[in-house]
Amino acid sequence: DAMVIQNPRYQVTQFGKPVTLSCSQTLNHNVMYWYQQKSSQAPKLLFHYYDKDFNNEADTPDNFQSRRPNTSFCFLDIRSPGLGDAAMYLCATSGEAGGLTTDTQYFGPGTRLTVL
Amino acid sequence: DQQVKQNSPSLSVQEGRISILNCDYTNSMFDYFLWYKKYPAEGPTFLISISSIKDKNEDGRFTVFLNKSAKHLSLHIVPSQPGDSAVYFCAARYGSSNTGKLIFGQGTTLQVKP
Numbered sequence: 001d002a003m004v005i006q007n008p009r010y011q012v013t014q015f016g017k018p019v020t021l022s023c024s025q026t027l028n029h030n031v032m033y034w035y036q037q038k039s040s041q042a043p044k045l046l047f048h049y050y051d052k053d054f055n056n057e058a059d060t061p062d063n064f065q066s067r068r069p070n071t072s073f074c075f076l077d078i079r080s081p082g083l084g085d086a087a088m089y090l091c092a093t094s095g096e097a098g099g100l101t102t103d104t105q106y107f108g109p110g111t112r113l114t115v116l
Numbered sequence: 117d118q119q120v121k122q123n124s125p126s127l128s129v130q131e132g133r134i135s136i137l138n139c140d141y142t143n144s145m146f147d148y149f150l151w152y153k154k155y156p157a158e159g160p161t162f163l164i165s166i167s168s169i170k171d172k173n174e175d176g177r178f179t180v181f182l183n184k185s186a187k188h189l190s191l192h193i194v195p196s197q198p199g200d201s202a203v204y205f206c207a208a209r210y211g212s213s214n215t216g217k218l219i220f221g222q223g224t225t226l227q228v229k230p
Contacts, residue, residue, distance in 0.1 A: 004159070033217075042120070042205065042220035043160070090159055094216075103148055103209070105218060107159035 003027070004108035006091050012114045013081050021076040021111045023091030031095035032074040033105065034066060037088040049074060050095075078113075086115045119143050120208050122221035130229055135193040137224050139206035142187060146208035148216065151180060151191045154203045154223070163204075164191070196228045 004025045013019040023032065030051050035043040047056045049068045063085070065077040078085055092105040121140045129135045137151075147168045152160035166173040166180045166189070173180050179192045193200055203223045209216040 006159075009157075040125075040222070042118075042222045043218075044220075045217055048217065092159075103216070104150065104162045104165060106162065107152075109157070109159045 004091055004093055004106055006089075006108035006111050008111060009109060010112045010114070012116060013078075014116050015083065016080045019078050019081055019113070021078075021089050021091075021113070023074045023076070023108055024072050025091075025093045025106075025108075026072070027093050027106060028071060029093035029095040029106075030071065031093060032068060033092040033094070034064075034074070034076050035090040035092065037090060037110070039087075043090055046076070081113070081115045083115050086113055088112050118222075119146075120206060120219045120221040122204075122206060122224045124224050125222070126225040126227070128227045128229065129196050131198055132195045135191075135196045135200065135226055135228065137191040137193075137204050137206075137226065139189050139191075139221050140187060141189075141208050143208070143210065143219075144184075144187070146210055146219075148209040149180070149182060149189050150207045150209070150218070151178075152205045152207060152220075153200075154205060160205055193226075196226075198228050198230050201226055201228050 007022045033048040034046045037043040046060045068074045088110045090110045091108040094105040119142050150165040151163040153163045154160045164175050164178045164180050166182050182189045203225050205223045206221045207218040
């Protein structure tokens with residue numbers, strides 16, 4: 001089945017140690033998003049790619065970076081994780097695929113990041 | 117400043133009855149609204165949506181109502197089933213289709229009791 005896949009599902013890192021979260025999609029969507037969700041809060045958009053164009057949210061800390069090497073993959077890099085970065089990180093996709101437009105974002109299962 | 121609010125953190129209903137989840141928003145530029153359902157340890161799953169040009173959209177047991185003048189939308193689940201127990205997020209889109217960004221509410225935890 002076409003889907004959004006996130007690896008790993010659970011990630012533990014140490015304070016200040018760089019970490020990379022991975023997202024891949026088989027939907028062939030041209031837009032990919034990264035959200036941060038802390039406990040009992042709304043998912044918060046960090047940034048998104050429209051094709052190869054990177055769009056950062058104004059309040060996303062510089063500590064968070066992203067790469068999209070091709071349509072299928074997108075990475076979230078946290079350069080120096082702090083305790084406050086412990087959260088669920090959600091990847092989502094939307095956009096045109098096969099000439100059809102979708103207004104809906106489709107989410108992966110998320111990666112739970114723990115910072116020790 | 118929270119532009120999308122779900123003021124009820126939790127809701128409990130009996131199986132077979134109606135569940136009504138509410139959502140309020142402040143930005144009149146939102147053009148599309150979505151409801152997502154989230155089980156523990158899973159990502160949000162799209163449930164139903166409504167365009168700002170409509171006031172109702174129905175899909176099986178799920179109906180979303182939009183009241184633009186009140187900047188309010190609601191999700192009705194009839195009849196409620198135990199498998200509907202989950203966290204429900206409303207989301208509002210701004211920007212163009214395809215690249216529109218979503219703003220989420222904080223979620224409402226629905227518990228459907230057998």
